[in-house]
Amino acid sequence: MTTTTYVLIPGFWLGAEVWRPVADALRGRGHLVHAVDLPGMGERAHLATPETDLTTHIDDVVDLIERQDLRDVVLVGHSYGALVATGAADRVPDRVAHLVYIDAGPLPHGIAQADFEGPEARAANHDVVMTRGQGWQLPPPDWAALAAEVPGVDDAAVAALVDGSRPQPWLTATQPVALTGAWERLPRTGVLCSFGVEQLRQMAPHAPVFAHMVDGDWTYRELPTWHWPMVSRPAELAEALDSVGR
Template sequence: MATFVLVPGFWLGAWAWREVTLALRSQGHEVYPMTLTGVAERDHLAGPEVGLDTHTTDIVRLIEVEDLHDVLLVGHSGGGMPVAQAADRVPDRIARVVYVESGPLPDGTAQFDTVPPQEQQRLRAAIGTGHLLPPPAWDPPPTRRTWPAWTSRRWRCCAPGPPRSRCGPPPTRYAAPVGARCRPRWSPAPSRSAWCGR
């Protein structure tokens, strides 16, 4: 059987993987859904010092502490960035990286760089002088039954620094020098992408 580490996207916690976790475990797989520092039920740990590096460390520590090997590392949305970096830090423990509505960014690219200028301005205005980015408006708005009540809080997803990097995680940085592996630098392990939509 396989070992899965499931990393949710922005504002989401391990609970977002609940149905997937149950289905995979019912088939005999080991499954580790996780909540990153400073988001969802761990929002009390949010602060200007929490960012992409913290989230990458969360994933690496789980893999190391649980002594996981041949991991299928799955990152959804904003979870794709720390997943890519975690795979780069512990490539010998990763069997495959799966990106759901996400993908690896080239070395030195911040997610904020991929957003059109008008959206960058809107996000900067929403953040103001703080470090918290409010969740987007959900269409249709979730009900108490379908979405935990705490999603109306503001969660950390921005890093401190100059305006360009404050409004999103800092640029992706990979540990391995160019040419250190036979795979492209931005794809430290075999990967697959999945886009889900309406």
Template sequence: MTAYVLVGGAWLGGWCWKPVARRLREEGHDAYPVTLTGLGERAHLASPEVDLETHITDVVNLIEYEDLHDVVFLGHSYGGIVVTGAADRVPERISRLVYLDTAPLPDGVAVADTYPPEARRYVERQVEERGEGWKWPIPPREALVNFGSLEGLDDTQLELLYSRATPQPFGTFTQPLRLTNPARERLPKLGIVCSFPLDQVRQMIESGNPLFQGLDAPEWRFTALPTGHWPMFSRPADLAAILLDLSSERPVGSKLRAT
């Protein structure tokens, strides 16, 4: 039996993992869809004080208080930086890190630092004009596409996303990630690439960009799940199948393959 801890991206709560978690449990595994402070059913806890460290603590506490070991630890989009920070705190509890259409950030980098200047200005305006200066509501559909491909989402799935999305406390995007434990780097890692080709992953790795430093290490491999940026909605069964394969798979060296 494997314990899966699932961390969604911006604006999402544990609710987004329902079909995936159901499938994992049907196969006899434990699934823990995480709702981070201030999001989903924990929206009443949102405040200007919620930051990246708050969310990292959320996940570390879940792992420790549920006494989880050998965890398959998945982060989607923004959730990837949360997973990276939490794995830095409790690497001995983790068997594998899974990055779903995202990649880990290095020490000292904040999510907002990765945005091009125009995109960052747009987000900051949204925070000021629509978010009382400290939270970022989900952008309108015509703007959301600039932050993640909507491919594979039908009108019903988009309606679900917008009906349950909660504003993201912006401190989670502006606080830099702090990493101190090299044991995290030795954990096996899987990148599930959804919204761009595997060849582009190879190009990013070879570009020398410090944001992608280390993705060519032997602890890494990549697989493709072609769809948009939200596969928990567009291809939940296929996503669950990839995760289920990990429960019986031994860690392997770095490689790129298509699913």
């Protein structure tokens, strides 16, 4: 059995705990797994400040990889965590063997996470930050309301998200990613959950933010569910990640 080193980076609002079923399954297969609590999130929520930004999170992942002397890493980013994964891989590409994007992709240099859904969504979130987030945090969404629209998402999945979520420092969303392009030589796998490969290929020519999801050394796996497969289909997600390690 081949032992692979995984670093699992969560998306907005969430910490390492959301990865527990996936991490446990990978460890059960003999792999080394580091699930990340980014500064200000999860059990490190006390570290959140108005200055916590995307660079803070990228620095933290790079520090973990270098401090633990991790090599041949499968670096996994979910949603916003994809931006952190790309930024970290761009800094230490020689330590990363493979990038995995879960229902997400690498945004181009100079783009911020808050730009992904367009100016109207960014403005709406900014209003929430100003009115309900003390001017610097984006509160978690109504998880139950989101889950109600998706078949097959049970109460346990919703509870895991409610328990694990914390307000997201808004600067992590608004700071554009700065990339040198060093990450682009790495192989990449997209695990697509809320959309499929054909839909992605149709969107890419018309949406620059999707361009990096079709250009380069890509493979894809479809795992139909909602945007948080680590709570709705953790066993299947672990299998998909294990196959990348092999």
